[in-house]
Amino acid sequence: MDSDTRRDISIVKYITKQVICCTAINKINFIPYDENEDYIFDLNMQKQVLDSTINSNLIKRYPMKTSYQKAFLKLFMAKIEASGNDIHDDLYTAYCRLISLQDEESVHYRHFLVENATLSCITLKESTNLISKGTTGLCSWQAAVVLSDWCAENIEKFHGKNILELGCGxxxxxxxxxxxxxxKQYIFSDCHPTVLDMLCENVKLNFLLNKQHKLSNMCDTSLRLKLQLKYEQTDIQIIDLKWQDINKYVAEGFSQPDIIIAADILYESDSFNSLTIGLKNLLTSINYAVFAATVRNEDTISQFLEYLGNHNLAFEECILPKWTVLIQSINSPVRILKIFRKT
Incomplete structure (x- = not known):
């Protein structure tokens, strides 16, 4: 394979990775920063980009929002036209097909390409609206992407450990x-019934790959457990858990987590008291929590940090990741906090 072919493949993958996870249209880059900005998308390259995005079997089976697909093709064709090149007929055909469809979906799918993982792609069913059915938990937020990247850069902290996620969406x-x-074990927790239903769908979609990954029998008498399955070496559970009930969760004898994680749950200060008390019940002298928070309002984050101090909990800032695993537009700064009991 010559260098030009390798470069073409790399550029197609670069574009695909952005598009299929629905990166904001105005944030899409067609050429990596280390490439020549005068790169020519000839007819063959146009077809490759189309076939790896809009026309791929993955997108046909689990489609992105129709309006997003149209917006991407419109942008791509405008870029090609501005460079003085002819546009491939298949791009026009795909665009005409899309504009004949109505944009009335209540849910859509986003796909995150992951390298060096047991899954090459994570597919998520989400609401097309940022707020739906009284919750923000039906779509992924940017701190979830940042925390995913941070964890990928710190594999050794999570390998073989018991992990509990709060407000997992x-x-x-x-x-x-x-x-x-x-x-070793990963426990997803949330408390909104619609979020839990969609979460169960997503976990089954990604992890029930074959007969070797089967659902376990669920006999939880408290009805807290919503789904349990085994994937590779990981015991996966989904539980219904309100933060004010964490003390009951601990008393019920669920396994003690080595790490508690959360992403984008620090947006409503009214919940900070129950969250901090619950966190204190989960933390011991040997475990810790990692929270990723999008800083939309500095005062809100400061209030949470005050609650930590008032409950004898401490924190330290973690270095942000290099954005190597997932691509998503980042519009606000994100902080990653390691939280632990004061000694």
């Missing part, structure tokens, strides 16, 4: 950790 961070880090 549709499951991006947890599925990334399971696939990349191979923990």
């Amino acid at each position: 549709v499951g991006l961070t947890g599925m990334s950790i399971i696939s990349i880090c191979s923990p």
Whole structure:
């Protein structure tokens, strides 16, 4: 394979990785920063990009939002036209097909390519609206992407460990950790019934790959356990857990987590008291928590840190990852906090 062919393959993969996870249209880069900006998308390259995105079997089976697909093709064709090149007929055909469809989906799919993992792609069913059915948990937020990347850079911290995620939403961070880090046990937790239903769908979609990965019998008398399965070496559970009930969760004898994680749950200060008390019940002298928080309001984050101090909990800042595993537009700064009991 010559260098030009390798470069073409790399560029197609670079574009595909952005598009299929629905990176904001105005944030899409067609050429990696280390490539020549005058790169020519000839007819063959146009067809490769189309076939790896809009026309791929993955997208046909689990489609992205129709309006997003149209917006991407419109942008791609405009870029090609601006460079003075002819546009492949298949791009026009795909665009005409899409504009004949109505944009009325309540759910869609996003796909995250993951390297060096047991899954090469994580597929998530999400709401097309940021707020749906009274919750923000039906779509993935940017701190989940950042935390996934951070965990991928710190595999040794999670390999073979018991992990509990609070407010997990549709499951991006947890599925990334399971696939990349191979923990011993991973427990997803949330409390919104619609979120839990969609989370169960996503976990089964990604991890029930064949007959070797079967659902376990669920006999939890408290009805807290919603789903349990085994994937590779990881015991996966989904539980219904309100933060104010964490003390009951601990008393019920669920396995003690080595690490508690959470992404983008620090947006409503009214919940900080129950969250901090629950976190204190989970933390011991030998475990810790890792929270990723999008900083939309500095005062809100400061309030949470005050709650930590008031409950004898300490924190330290973690170095942000290099964005190597997943691609997603980052519009606000993200902080990653390691939280632990004061000694």
